[in-house]
Amino acid sequence: MLDGLKNSLSDAIKKIVKSSGIDEELIKELSKDVQRALLQSDVNVRLVLEITKHLEERALNETPPPGLSRKDHIIKILYDELSKLLGKESEFDFKAGRQNKIILLGIQGSGKTTVASKLAKFLTRQGYKVGVIGADTYRPGALVQLRTMCEKSNVEVYGEENNKDSPSIVKNGLKHFEVQPLDVILIDTAGRHKEEQDLLEEMARINKAAEPDLALLVIDGTIGQQCFNQAEAFHKTVPVGGVIITKLDSSAKGGGALAASAATGAQIMYIGTGERIDDLEKFSPTRFVGRLLGMGDIQAVLDLAKRLENEGDDVRMKRISSGKMNMEDFFYQLEEVTKVGSLKGLLDSMPGFSGMVKNDQLDQMEDRVSKWRYIIQSMTKDEKADPDLINSSRIKRIARGSGWPEGEVKELLKNYKNSKSMMKASKGRQMQGTLRKMGLG
Numbered sequence: 001m002l003d004g005l006k007n008s009l010s011d012a013i014k015k016i017v018k019s020s021g022i023d024e025e026l027i028k029e030l031s032k033d034v035q036r037a038l039l040q041s042d043v044n045v046r047l048v049l050e051i052t053k054h055l056e057e058r059a060l061n062e063t064p065p066p067g068l069s070r071k072d073h074i075i076k077i078l079y080d081e082l083s084k085l086l087g088k089e090s091e092f093d094f095k096a097g098r099q100n101k102i103i104l105l106g107i108q109g110s111g112k113t114t115v116a117s118k119l120a121k122f123l124t125r126q127g128y129k130v131g132v133i134g135a136d137t138y139r140p141g142a143l144v145q146l147r148t149m150c151e152k153s154n155v156e157v158y159g160e161e162n163n164k165d166s167p168s169i170v171k172n173g174l175k176h177f178e179v180q181p182l183d184v185i186l187i188d189t190a191g192r193h194k195e196e197q198d199l200l201e202e203m204a205r206i207n208k209a210a211e212p213d214l215a216l217l218v219i220d221g222t223i224g225q226q227c228f229n230q231a232e233a234f235h236k237t238v239p240v241g242g243v244i245i246t247k248l249d250s251s252a253k254g255g256g257a258l259a260a261s262a263a264t265g266a267q268i269m270y271i272g273t274g275e276r277i278d279d280l281e282k283f284s285p286t287r288f289v290g291r292l293l294g295m296g297d298i299q300a301v302l303d304l305a306k307r308l309e310n311e312g313d314d315v316r317m318k319r320i321s322s323g324k325m326n327m328e329d330f331f332y333q334l335e336e337v338t339k340v341g342s343l344k345g346l347l348d349s350m351p352g353f354s355g356m357v358k359n360d361q362l363d364q365m366e367d368r369v370s371k372w373r374y375i376i377q378s379m380t381k382d383e384k385a386d387p388d389l390i391n392s393s394r395i396k397r398i399a400r401g402s403g404w405p406e407g408e409v410k411e412l413l414k415n416y417k418n419s420k421s422m423m424k425a426s427k428g429r430q431m432q433g434t435l436r437k438m439g440l441g
């Protein structure tokens with residue numbers, strides 16, 4: 001994906017890594033290399049200049065935090081600035097206990113129908129019950145394509161072969177699904193019209209009929225910067241709440257699409273990376289930039305920077321010890337505990353401590369954490385922030401989504417609660433206690 005950009009950015013990083021010392025000239029050279037790389041992959045000139053200006057200013061003026069070398073600090077700045085270009089990570093904010101309606105917009109061939117089926121499968125796997133309405137009345141094969149792709153994930157598709165009035169199909173579809181216990185309804189729309197204006201008018205009518213909770217704009221990643229105008233035109237007609245960029249597998253110029261859609265203010269939520277139903281990825285700007293810069297090359301730098309940041313920032317620990325721990329904090333602690341892998345190495349190398357942490361204990365712990373990782377990933381943002389929201393119907397959904405039995409979800413919640421009250425009592429100092437409560441200490 002975006003191989004050209006990736007190669008030139010990692011070449012630029014290598015120059016920094018291999019240099020004998022950092023001076024102004026080298027920083028200017030890095031800035032030029034980054035400019036060239038971004039422009040070649042079609043990122044808008046203004047954005048490119050903005051990024052490299054920040055890069056230069058920060059690299060020249062900022063003092064690296066203690067413990068981070070100047071070189072590593074510059075790589076970290078490059079990573080930060082590129083991630084900023086792509087916005088923040090965003091998740092669906094589904095309301096529990098009702099049908100959340102998502103309408104998919106986009107011009108013909110952008111990949112809407114494919115995205116509808118991919119998303120249907122993706123959300124089903126997260127434990128949501130999904131229904132799809134096929135309202136693309138222009139392309140004859142669209143409904144069949146949608147049905148065939150959704151069949152495999154047991155998602156029902158509502159469509160009407162002989163009805164050309166898409167707003168009425170949407171209305172009928174919503175009525176049809178009304179009686180079903182669905183969490184999400186995806187609405188696929190047409191992208192083909194003689195005139196763009198007709199298409200936009202139809203979108204406005206469908207939007208009125210559907211009253212969606214979210215409009216997702218599907219953009220073809222191969223069209224580069226042009227998508228900015230397209231995104232704007234749609235956004236003026238139906239407020240776009242999120243963007244999906246498709247075909248990033250086959251695009252050399254995807255940088256333009258990514259940057260342009262981020263610049264519309266609507267966040268990129270997913271990317272399509274192939275024609276198969278599973279080729280859909282949740283979009284994370286930081287992970288994406290990590291991949292662009294060659295994760296292998298920069299992972300160590302990022303880990304170190306993060307550790308240094310964490311040392312200086314004990315907000316999380318304060319929250320934990322004051323008994324306000326949420327599910328994210330709980331999981332953070334678990335992850336820290338499973339890093340005992342390295343602690344074990346350390347202990348083993350110290351006389352008198354060798355063999356203190358047994359391997360099977362460690363394995364057991366890792367198993368548990370990886371199980372819980374799936375469970376926590378199946379929770380919504382709200383649930384993670386306030387696990388008290390998780391009632392029995394949510395437990396069912398989370399269990400379905402994570403692929404683990406309800407008992408395991410309950411076990412996790414029980415442990416979270418124990419750990420929370422214990423942390424409060426012990427002011428967050430006794431990690432050992434957590435282990436014991438987990439049956440692992």
Ligand SMILES: Nc1nc2c(ncn2[C@@H]2O[C@H](COP(=O)(O)OP(=O)(O)OP(=O)(O)O)[C@@H](O)[C@H]2O)c(=O)[nH]1
Nearest residue numbers: 108109110111112113114191246247272273274275
């Ligand atoms: N390589 C690749 N191809 C994709 C991706 N997403 C969609 N496609 C292909 O792009 C073509 C168009 O996709 P559709 O889903 O039919 O597009 P659409 O937006 O529904 O088109 P209309 O119904 O005409 O509006 C199909 O051949 C898809 O297989 C992707 O992420 N990567």
